[in-house]
Structure formats: C-alpha cells, structure tokens
Amino acid sequence: MIQGTGSNVGKSLIVAGLCRLFADRGLKVRPFKPQNMSNNAAVTSDGGEIGRAQALQAIAARVPLSVHMNPVLLKPETDVGAQVIVQGRRAGTMRAREYGSRKAELLPRVLESFGIVCDGADLVLVEGAGSPAEINLRAGDIANMGFAQAADIPVALCGDIDRGGVIASLVGTHAILPEDERARIKAFLVNRFRGDVSLFDEGVREIAARTGWRPLGVVPWFADAHRLPAEDALGLEEGEGDGSVKIAVPVISRIANFDDLDPLRLEPGVTLELVGPREPLPGDADLVLLPGSKSTVGDLAFLRAQGWDIDIAAHVRRGGQVIGICGGYQMLGRSIADPDGIEGRPGTVAGLGLLDVDTVLTPDKRLVEVSGRHLASGEGFSGYEIHIGRTQGADCARPFASVATGTDAPHPDGAVCASGLVMGTYVHGLFASDAFRAAFLARFGAASRLAYEGGIETALDRLAAHLEASLDIDAILEIAGR
Known part of the structure; x- marks a missing residue:
C-alpha cells in the first residue's frame, strides 16, 4: 500500500507507474483504492463508476476497469456533504459528520472488493487517501491504516519534496502514529525532486535514521505528468497551446x-x-x-x-x-x-x-x-x-x-x-x-496535431521507466512478498 504524508503528494501517479512497470514484467497487477474523494469519475465495464485515478491505473496495468478497484467513492456536492458511491452504485448523500459516524459500516464491503481484486492477481497496489497522520479521523478509518490493518498489508510512505518540509512530514508521521501502525510502514520514498537528486542523500539518511524505515529512493520531477488525467480539480491547468x-x-x-x-x-x-x-x-x-x-x-x-x-x-x-x-x-x-x-x-x-x-x-x-x-x-x-x-x-x-x-x-x-x-x-x-x-x-x-490516447500510453511507459530508474523495485517486490 502506498500511503502519503498528505493529499496531492503524487500517490496516484506512483501507483499508475508501478502498475505499468510490473505489468511489463509479466505480473498480473491490479490497482485498488479503498476510499476516494473525487468528482472526476470513470464508468466501468461492469456498469458502475470509480475514481479517474483508479481508471488510469487499470489502463496502466492493462486490465478492464472494475467497480471493485475503488469500492467507496465520495463525490462532493456541497462544502459539507457528498454523494456516496459503494461498489459503483449510488448509496445516497451524506453530510460529512454522518459519513464519519457510519464509514466503519463500509469496511466489510471494502474488504469484499479487495478480495475480488486480489483473486487471480500476482500483485495488488493499494493507494491510500490523504494522510494516515490525521489521527483525528482514525476512528472507523477505511482509507489508510484502518484498511491496512484489516487487510494485513505492508505500507510504503510517500512524501512530496516539491511542497517543502518533506523531512518533517515523513518523520512527523512516524512520530504521531501508534507503534503498531508505525511498524506497518516498511519503507518510504521522496517524490517530485527538482535538480540533482544526490543533493538530498543526507536527507534520505536522516529520515531513515529517525524512522527506521527502508529508503526506496528519490523520484525526480516527472515532466509528462500533465499529459495524464488529473483526479483532483486542483490539477486543472491552462492549455499549453497558443493556437x-x-x-x-x-x-x-x-x-x-x-x-x-x-x-x-x-x-x-x-x-x-x-x-x-x-x-x-x-x-x-x-x-x-x-x-x-x-x-x-x-x-x-x-x-x-x-x-x-x-x-x-x-x-x-x-x-x-x-x-x-x-x-x-x-x-x-x-x-x-x-x-x-x-x-x-x-x-x-x-x-x-x-x-x-x-x-x-x-x-x-x-x-x-x-x-x-x-x-x-x-x-x-x-x-x-x-x-x-x-x-x-x-x-x-x-x-x-x-x-x-x-x-x-x-x-x-x-x-x-x-x-x-x-x-x-x-x-x-x-x-x-x-x-x-x-x-x-x-x-x-484549426488543424488537430495531437494523438491523445496514444499519448497517454506513451506517458505511462515513460512514467514506468522513470520509476524504474529512481526506485528500488526489487525492494518493493520484497516488501510485497513477491
């Protein structure tokens, strides 16, 4: 499971790139996200809807989209309420407080979907949501450590150096988690580094020394990320053309x-x-x-x-x-x-x-x-x-x-x-x-000069190569028990 020190640290693209990388190695790999919050959804071949990030990850893994890849999808309708989609179907609209008190009821459905995704797979890559350090939301959690504990799966923690404070984010997460959840995190990675990666060697050593977690590597900034669909409206960008x-x-x-x-x-x-x-x-x-x-x-x-x-x-x-x-x-x-x-x-x-x-x-x-x-x-x-x-x-x-x-x-x-x-x-x-x-x-x-869907495939291939050059892939497989 790839968890993050916060939202928008690049978990979705890391999972997508790893899905393509392991699929190219001949593994039957599947993506999974227990709970997602996004108004950018995709329709699945089995007649439901999931978050767009899991759809991209399924494309990366070269497998059909399934509602079980994202069993709980929250689609915000107001500042305090969201439509709740369970296993691809609308289950109703809930205010945030109501959902918070009832989300634990969804864990059996989430675990059911996880079992379906795991069936026949060599490797399942799970994406967390937000941060496990939000311990005020830990009760009934199905998105991060609550799910990881229930499913008994190891975790790698991703931090984003581009936003600053990545050492404090990773070490701080270690400090705030209870011991059993801290021990479930086996490794960490640092994402979106700009410049000479070796300049952060000392930072990696400090994080490893203070947490005891295994370093998986530092991922440089991926320039083609904007060519892949964004999940969050924060990822909306102006056009790059000047036509x-x-x-x-x-x-x-x-x-x-x-x-x-x-x-x-x-x-x-x-x-x-x-x-x-x-x-x-x-x-x-x-x-x-x-x-x-x-x-x-x-x-x-x-x-x-x-x-x-x-x-x-x-x-x-x-x-x-x-x-x-x-x-x-x-x-x-x-x-x-x-x-x-x-x-x-x-x-x-x-x-x-x-x-x-x-x-x-x-x-x-x-x-x-x-x-x-x-x-x-x-x-x-x-x-x-x-x-x-x-x-x-x-x-x-x-x-x-x-x-x-x-x-x-x-x-x-x-x-x-x-x-x-x-x-x-x-x-x-x-x-x-x-x-x-x-x-x-x-x-x-205007004349079109873009092969859009072919460009997504090319960007996924480049992302997989980018991660293979940056991360300890054998360590990831070892942690996953492969």
Missing part, C-alpha cells in the same frame, strides 16, 4: 469529469483558458465550453453569481459558439426541475435559455459506455454517460449525435439550437477521440 482557436471554460464550483478538457488543453492549435471566480469570460473566445457538474442547480447559481450568464449570452449574440457537456448541457436549457430534492430543496429553476429544452432530475443514474457519431461531421467517437436527469424539448429534434451502447440500438443524444451556435451533449470523453476532435476543431479553422 488561433480560443476555448474559454468557466470553472464552476463543483466541476466534474474535467478530464474532458485534457485533449483540448494539449492541442497545439488551441488556447484553452480557464476562467476563475470573479473573472469575466474573454470577449475574443471562439467557443465557450460548459463542463460537467456534480451539483447542476448549485453550479448554475454559482455561474450567475459570477456574471457568466451575461457573458455567455453576449458571446452568442456576437456569433460565438457554446457547447455544454452533461451538467453544462442541462444548464443551457430553459429550466431544470428537481421534484425529489436530489440536489437540495425541491423545485424548478430557470436555465440559461440558450437551448429549447427542459431537464427533470430523476433518482436513477445513467452509467454507461457509449460509442457514437457526431451528426454534423459524421465522425465517430467513444465515451461514457454518467448523469441523473432526462432532457427533452424542441431542440432535441436537432440532436448533437447518435449514440449506442453494447446492448442498445442507436438513439439521439443532445440538442443543437436552430442557429447551430449552441449545442449540448450527455457524452463525456468524446474529445479524446482524435478523428472527432479534429473535425470539431476544423469548424474553427
């Missing part, structure tokens, strides 16, 4: 499935501009993209509070185009009704009115992988749907795409307004399909 096509994205408060942006961010011919709170949308944008949301009604209110509704309306009047994905699509319609109070108080709110459609939020959640064809260009794509709600209206007579699952016949998806300037779709991940993305960008006069 003639500018795409503006209002960063709503509960943005979800934001890896939809990654292929556009990496396109050399695209300038992707993330617009934060209290910032106006750029007047020279060619396209405004409204992303998915974990709380559509709440984020619609947030969007209006920033004045972005006025900016978007002005953008369309100037002839600019808008695309909404999932929750963003729902916001573009005339109204959003929530009769059952799924996202809060029951009622109906006015949408942006840019599409002649209405949405009704319903308790049933659609989780399905799809393949489709963009009707305007004729190009195909693959992706997934992960949403509640049904959308109907006159503009649905001009669908954005035709989509199908493995069992369903093709059916219309999304809507396009009469002028063609405003469009919406329920399909996530469609911009990852190179042919579709090229056709979509061509309407703005």
